[in-house]
Amino acid sequence: MAYIMHARNWSLTVLVFFASVCQSFYIPGYSVTSYQDKEPIPLLVNKVFSDHTQLQYAYFDLPFVCPPTGQTHGGSAFGSGHSISLNLGEILRGDRIMTSDFELVMGQDVGCRTLCSQEVDRKGVKWGRELIKDGYVVEWIVDNLPAATSFVTVDRSRKYYSSGFKLGYLDYFPADGSSRYYIHNHFNIIIRWRKASGRAGDQGKRVIVGFEVYPKSIGPDDRDEEGCPNNVHEDHSHLELFIKPNNTQLEQMYSDSSYIPQRGDDAEDGATLDIPYTYSVYFREENSVEWSNRWDLFFTDQVDSSMTHWLAIVNSLTISGLLGVTVIVIWSRTIQGDIKGRGDGILEEGKTKPRSKKPSETREKSSGEGLLEQPTDGHAEADSPSDDELEDVAGWKLVHADVFRLPAHSGFLAPLVGSGTQLIFVAAGLLVLSSIGILNPSFRGGFVTVGVGLFVFAGLFSGYFSGRLYKTLGGQHWKKNTILTASLFPGLTFCLVLFLNLFVWTQASSTALPFGTLVGLVALWLLVQVPLVYAGSWFGFVRAEPWQHPTKTASIARQIPAQPWYLRGVNGILLSGLIPFAVLFIELLFVFKNLWQDKSGYYYVFGFLSVVSTILIVTVSEVTIIATYSQLCAENYHWWWRSFLTGGSSSVWIFAYCIWYYMYKLHITGFVSSLLFFSYSFLACAVYALLTGTVGFLTAYAFIRRIYSAVKID
Secondary structure (H helix, E strand, O other): OHHHHHHHHHHHHHHHHHHOOOOOOOOOOOOOOOEOOOOEEOEEEEEEEOOOOOOOEEHHHOOOOOOOOOOOOOOOOOOOOOEOOOOHHHHHOOOOOEEOOOOEEOOOOEEEEEEEEEEEEHHHHHHHHHHHHOOOEEEEEEOOEEOEEEEEOOOOOOEEEEEOEEOEEEEEEOOOOEEEEEEOOEEEEEEEEEEOOHHHHHOOOEEEEEEEEEEEOOOOOOEOOOOOEOOOOOOOOOOEOOOOOOOHHHHHHOOOOOOOOOOOOOOOOOOEEEEEEEEEEEEEEOOOOOHHHOOHHHHHHHHHOHHHHHHHHHHHHHHHHHHHHHHHHHHHHHHHHHHHOOOOOEEEOOEEEOOOOOHHHHHHHHOOOOOOOOOOOOOOHHHOOOHHHHHHHOOHHHHOOOOOOOOOOHHHHHHHHHHHHHHHHHHHHHHHHHHOOOOOOOOOOHHHHHHHHHHHHOHHHHHHHHHHHHHHOOOOOHHHHHHHHHHHHHHHHHHHHHHHHHHHHHOOOOOOOOHHHHHHHHHHHHHHHHHHHHHHHHHHHHHOOOOOOOOOOOOOOOOOOOOOHHHOOOHHHHHHHHHHHHHHHHHHHHHHHHHHHOOOOOOOOHHHHHHHHHHHHHHHHHHHHHHHHHHHHOOOOOOHHHHHHHHHOHHHHHHHHHHHHHHHOOOOOOHHHHHHHHHHHHHHHHHHHHHHHHHHHHHHHHHHHHHHHHOOEO
């Protein structure tokens, strides 16, 4: 009971600590940018993306938008079309940020201004129709804020943002069953500002707290000499993205036939569509939003779902608590039971040799009143082992001479465990930095950039644990193990990314990594991470001592009896994986929705994710202890690989959930997008399996060393 109360108090302490960071704050930027009245504000263009596909495209790569003129605006040193320096995370997420020809001046409204008149051929029109059909949205940036589409809740009590604005829209006509595509060619830009705080505010400077874009489709008619609509806010005819087919030559070719084929949208006959682009700018004061809270409107739906996150935590704690009670019972039967009742007993040839009793104790027990005296032949019946003792003797204690026998393919176990410890360090670092607000939406691409940096630095831990475990397993060629550790997971990951890049390159998507980035990643891997892994491996193998085992291994392996069904094959492994999956299931709904459906949004509730992840690690440890103990009680000492697989088995269920999510929740079209989805899902599940498998193995290893060192065994 004392152990249960201690564990309960510890769990409550951990819960209170993490609950304090659930409402995680963020550092919205490293410096506040304030603008004087009439000071130019740069507008940057980035990319177009869709929730229905994994392919993104740079904004200036679209043939139907205004290309950059190269002119400078607002005293900028760079002309339009100049690429902004990006960090590694921005490049990996497909960002291509460039300066534009939009002219924004703080405090100056612009009723209408012409941007350009762009001619687009049939191929460009066809591509634009495909992008509109797939629901692509445009991402612009002002003062590090993405352009937002504003919405209000059903009861009109709150306002919230969705990042980006539609490239165009599709309209259906039920009368004839046709559909028409309209492109947005006029942009109403609203900049929301408030007075800057402190000394900057005293100087009349302002800060931007909102950037909204409301696009419209306006036809080419009813425009003034400069190309602007006569009244922007009135209803106009819309601009259809369509070029009338030219069938003159076909009519001549098929003059004697009643059937005349139509030209496709990609026919090269020189026909073009002229698209006039205009924009309006309005500055509105907004004192209800602080600059430090200007990102909150992007997270309204995540705040509303906080109750669901708490239910996920309660569900996870319930499952983990029940498993914890089971682990405490196992711990009491193995460790405390031997210390209190059988601690000085010696296991010899599968029998218990009970401690000798004093003659006075024997006489007192046999001469009590009301008790029948039993004939003895030198051994009292009371000294016989109990059923629990016989069960323990017939179980995990009998394999004491084989429990540390080297597993098959041990040369791969150490590199996998080393890579797993590396991923544990990365995951823990990212969750902590995100929960306390260091990694936030204003640090664009920061999550991936910091993740790559942590992964490279964690090569020290990878090499150390891999080298020391390799030495414990009796390995001699530690340099070979170092090379395998440094190249196994990063090498396979890089090969997969390179393979996927070949398909993305063919689509001319910004999702494809530039060649220079690939070269930089290879240099980072070979020139930085590999030496760090080598240094860690040298210290773990050469300088550190191997982990000592409490029992000696017999020369002849013990025969393993027939195993119950749940210990044969992968049955028990897959069943064990269901429990951690149940802990993570509810939070996965939010993560998947953010990754695959709401790519225009930002995942913000890292405090909740940290709590669930901590409970998940505890649950994986508990499940592995229970499974390993059951295996040892069945006199099966092949626990090395099984503990690793048990810890990572929930990844199978997560991948199955990815398949279900793809079939019933997503509307991904195209072979390349589907290939990217399943490839990235497989990679994420492999990372998860490696991480949790390492947790399971290390937990089982520590548990086995502890229980066999606490019992005196000959």
